Amino acid sequence: MAKLQMKRIEILALLESSKEILDLLQVKGIVELNERVECDFFTNLNTHSSAGLFQKHLEQAKAAYDILSQYAVGKGSLFASLEGRREITVTDYLQKSESKEMDEYLQQSIKINLLDKSIKEDQIELAQIKTQKEKILPWLALDIEAQTKSTAQSKVFVGHLPQAYRKEELEENLTVLLDDESFFHLDIIDTEKDRTYITLISHDCCAQDVDKGLKLLGFSPVPDELRGIPAEQLKALEDKTRALESGIESKTNQIKELVVCLENLEFLIDYFSLRIEKYENLEKLSIGNNVFFINGYVAEKYADSLAKELKSKFSALVTVTQPDEDEDVPVLLSNKPFAAGVEGITEMYSLPGKDDYDPNPVMAFFYYALFGIMLSDAGYGLLMVLAMLFAKLKFKLEGNMKKTVDMFLYCGLSTVVWGALFGSWFGDIIQVVASEFFGKEIPSLAIWFEPVDDPMKMLLYSFLFGIMHLFLGLGIRFYTLWKNNQKLDAVLDVVPVYLLVTGIAPIGAGVVISTIPDSISSLGKKMALIGALLIVLTSGRSAKNIIGKLGGGLYALYNAGAGYMGDILSYSRLLALGLSTGVVASVVNLLGTMPQNKVLKAIMMVAVFIFGQTVNLAINLIGAYVHTNRLFFVEFFSKFYEGGGRAFTPLKMNTNYLKIKEEK
Amino acid sequence: MMENLGTILAVLGAVIAAVLSGLGSTRGVGMVGQAAAGVITEDPSKFGKVLILVIMPGTQGLYGFLTAFLQLVQLNIIGSGFEPVSLTKGLMYFGACMPIAVVGYFSAVAQAKAATAGVGIVAKKPAESGKALTFAAMVETYAVLALLISILAMFSITGLNI
Numbered sequence: 001m002a003k004l005q006m007k008r009i010e011i012l013a014l015l016e017s018s019k020e021i022l023d024l025l026q027v028k029g030i031v032e033l034n035e036r037v038e039c040d041f042f043t044n045l046n047t048h049s050s051a052g053l054f055q056k057h058l059e060q061a062k063a064a065y066d067i068l069s070q071y072a073v074g075k076g077s078l079f080a081s082l083e084g085r086r087e088i089t090v091t092d093y094l095q096k097s098e099s100k101e102m103d104e105y106l107q108q109s110i111k112i113n114l115l116d117k118s119i120k121e122d123q124i125e126l127a128q129i130k131t132q133k134e135k136i137l138p139w140l141a142l143d144i145e146a147q148t149k150s151t152a153q154s155k156v157f158v159g160h161l162p163q164a165y166r167k168e169e170l171e172e173n174l175t176v177l178l179d180d181e182s183f184f185h186l187d188i189i190d191t192e193k194d195r196t197y198i199t200l201i202s203h204d205c206c207a208q209d210v211d212k213g214l215k216l217l218g219f220s221p222v223p224d225e226l227r228g229i230p231a232e233q234l235k236a237l238e239d240k241t242r243a244l245e246s247g248i249e250s251k252t253n254q255i256k257e258l259v260v261c262l263e264n265l266e267f268l269i270d271y272f273s274l275r276i277e278k279y280e281n282l283e284k285l286s287i288g289n290n291v292f293f294i295n296g297y298v299a300e301k302y303a304d305s306l307a308k309e310l311k312s313k314f315s316a317l318v319t320v321t322q323p324d325e326d327e328d329v330p331v332l333l334s335n336k337p338f339a340a341g342v343e344g345i346t347e348m349y350s351l352p353g354k355d356d357y358d359p360n361p362v363m364a365f366f367y368y369a370l371f372g373i374m375l376s377d378a379g380y381g382l383l384m385v386l387a388m389l390f391a392k393l394k395f396k397l398e399g400n401m402k403k404t405v406d407m408f409l410y411c412g413l414s415t416v417v418w419g420a421l422f423g424s425w426f427g428d429i430i431q432v433v434a435s436e437f438f439g440k441e442i443p444s445l446a447i448w449f450e451p452v453d454d455p456m457k458m459l460l461y462s463f464l465f466g467i468m469h470l471f472l473g474l475g476i477r478f479y480t481l482w483k484n485n486q487k488l489d490a491v492l493d494v495v496p497v498y499l500l501v502t503g504i505a506p507i508g509a510g511v512v513i514s515t516i517p518d519s520i521s522s523l524g525k526k527m528a529l530i531g532a533l534l535i536v537l538t539s540g541r542s543a544k545n546i547i548g549k550l551g552g553g554l555y556a557l558y559n560a561g562a563g564y565m566g567d568i569l570s571y572s573r574l575l576a577l578g579l580s581t582g583v584v585a586s587v588v589n590l591l592g593t594m595p596q597n598k599v600l601k602a603i604m605m606v607a608v609f610i611f612g613q614t615v616n617l618a619i620n621l622i623g624a625y626v627h628t629n630r631l632f633f634v635e636f637f638s639k640f641y642e643g644g645g646r647a648f649t650p651l652k653m654n655t656n657y658l659k660i661k662e663e664k
Numbered sequence: 665m666m667e668n669l670g671t672i673l674a675v676l677g678a679v680i681a682a683v684l685s686g687l688g689s690t691r692g693v694g695m696v697g698q699a700a701a702g703v704i705t706e707d708p709s710k711f712g713k714v715l716i717l718v719i720m721p722g723t724q725g726l727y728g729f730l731t732a733f734l735q736l737v738q739l740n741i742i743g744s745g746f747e748p749v750s751l752t753k754g755l756m757y758f759g760a761c762m763p764i765a766v767v768g769y770f771s772a773v774a775q776a777k778a779a780t781a782g783v784g785i786v787a788k789k790p791a792e793s794g795k796a797l798t799f800a801a802m803v804e805t806y807a808v809l810a811l812l813i814s815i816l817a818m819f820s821i822t823g824l825n826i
Contacts, residue, residue: 348795
């Protein structure tokens with residue numbers, strides 16, 4: 001199991017069965033169709049206009065769905081997205097999609113959009129009315145029409161002055177500015193901190209003079225939008241507000257009543273998505289007068305049965321061939337759950353290229369192991385396992401979500417194992433509870449040893465795991481080159497590095513531990529020397545002259561030395577992250593034991609434990625994930641992996657809400 | 665005072681380790697957080713992806729804390745059986761704390777810059793967010809190395825008889 005072998009499939013069939021054949025391919029979901037090749041004998045189908053119409057309907061349905069989900073309880077939450085898709089058989093799906101109900105669904109989606117649009121318009125109008133009302137409020141006491149400018153014999157000034165005045169004060173101020181014979185009648189309607197709202201009446205004969213005086217005081221007339229008697233206008237606006245509000249309420253209720261249609265909209269969205277995808281793929285057909293032609297890729301294991309089915313159902317000519325060397329064949333991975341868990345990690349880096357093997361089956365074990373060493377707490381591992389099992393039992397997981405859950409399940413299991421080896425169960429909670437509450441001293445629970453007691457030992461083991469990991473990567477390089485008939489390259493690229501690193505390792509370890517027997521370190525010296533010589537002598541083999549060969553060899557030795565040393569040192573993060581999980585977990589436990597009183601201590605411990613361990617778990621979970629990825633992307637993949645593959649994207653039932661199943 | 669000078673220096677070292685790397689992480693997480701908040705205004709569904717980037721420069725603070733804590737345990741200030749250490753040993757303890765203190769501060773800030781740029785990757789090409797993580801994780805290597813040397817030095821110093 002690994003990278004599936006791809007075959008090229010070519011179908012030539014009668015034009016009249018083109019849609020049916022495409023339907024069949026879409027339901028099967030195992031063929032990736034290629035773009036049409038330009039050719040004189042065939043034309044192509046232009047589906048832009050129909051696809052455009054479907055797109056419009058799809059957007060409408062999606063908008064309606066978003067509107068409805070605001071009113072539906074429990075939709076759009078994290079758990080809802082885990083609940084999986086509704087199952088429906090192909091026959092039921094086709095029956096439903098051709099029934100009259102579809103029109104009804106479409107009408108529902110249009111109605112919801114219209115209602116929502118009209119609610120939004122009403123809300124805008126409400127906001128406008130609110131600002132209008134605010135403008136009227138100071139004028140409420142005005143009992144004439146606001147825009148009154150004159151009567152038969154007099155001029156009327158309605159407006160405000162930019163200052164607060166008392167009546168006598170204003171009369172006095174104005175009189176000073178006017179001619180002696182000018183007179184007027186002033187009413188103050190309202191005063192604010194820096195404003196006075198007034199009406200002023202003067203006889204026609206002195207109106208001009210009064211007007212001038214008022215202007216000097218900064219008078220501005222009442223705004224144009226104030227019409228009629230303000231109190232009446234306010235009442236009218238309030239009536240309108242009430243009408244709009246009840247309108248919004250009834251429209252909202254209408255939408256709420258349509259919440260039951262949510263499933264219809266889901267069907268509609270999936271239906272249009274499928275139609276659009278199919279129509280886009282129809283453009284890939286090469287169309288002649290009576291026949292059409294199409295080609296694509298299909299996995300070898302499905303190819304024959306598909307060809308047989310096509311031939312028996314339609315009058316079609318189907319050929320299955322081996323793709324050419326230089327074709328851009330898409331990559332489809334197929335692994336057992338244990339290895340499929342890390343497919344997402346590989347995909348994040350790059351899919352396997354043409355000459356690569358699928359790395360997932362060999363990397364899965366190490367991925368889980370390294371993750372476990374970094375998280376290294378059995379309690380945390382147990383929590384992960386329980387959470388992932390719960391997710392698997394409770395929800396119908398599919399595709400990438402299922403792979404991710406599987407990955408964390410295995411990571412959790414590995415964490416339990418390493419945690420038990422290192423004796424860390426939520427830090428040292430068992431020992432702490434035993435000694436604080438029962439006065440019993442429990443010795444270390446470690447099956448192997450506690451890294452915090454002997455960090456040096458753990459550091460050396462980290463390097464050892466690192467060397468094993470790197471050697472595995474190199475081994476895959478060897479295998480790939482060998483299978484590719486580059487046997488000499490396979491031996492010369494890999495064996496000298498094995499010798500060099502294996503030889504230097506005991507010497508390096510000897511710096512910190514003195515118990516390495518002399519025989520081993522002297523053997524190591526010899527191995528390293530042979531390895532180094534081999535690298536110098538053979539790595540420059542592609543250069544043309546002897547100086548180039550030697551120069552290339554020396555450079556390769558420097559690269560191998562510095563590169564592998566850096567790579568191996570990088571695995572020290574296994575120790576660092578492991579320590580940081582365990583020690584912080586123990587600190588949390590210690591904080592909980594601070595009160596002297598036993599009851600208080602118990603309460604404090606529970607509270608600190610739950611909060612502290614949750615935070616620690618979250619931080620270290622992310623740390624372990626990120627750093628395990630790094631060890632694979634930077635240290636491991638660089639040894640053998642080319643990448644650059646293109647993902648297989650078949651024409652299929654690409655749905656969000658429905659899971660359309662083929663009947664057996 | 666004089667007899668405790670060694671202990672004082674050792675505690676000072678622990679405090680500096682916690683403070684400097686904590687400061688670095690504070691700055692770092694803040695920087696990435698700002699960039700992440702910008703992405704969330706456009707697309708709240710990317711929260712999970714940017715959150716990991718925001719947390720990344722936070723680990724240095726944790727490393728500084730870890731070093732300080734282990735140092736206080738080594739000095740028996742946390743726990744029981746306190747005895748003052750010699751001036752020589754105290755100075756050595758002080759020195760042992762310096763790698764994570766200094767490297768912790770600067771690597772947190774540098775990692776924050778890489779992570780902030782990574783937030784840009786998540787915003788424009790969410791499918792490539794794994795690569796954004798890898799770039800930020802590269803910086804962390806040096807904080808991890810500094811932490812290791814601080815802890816290993818500290819444990820080794822405890823074993824010395826001076």
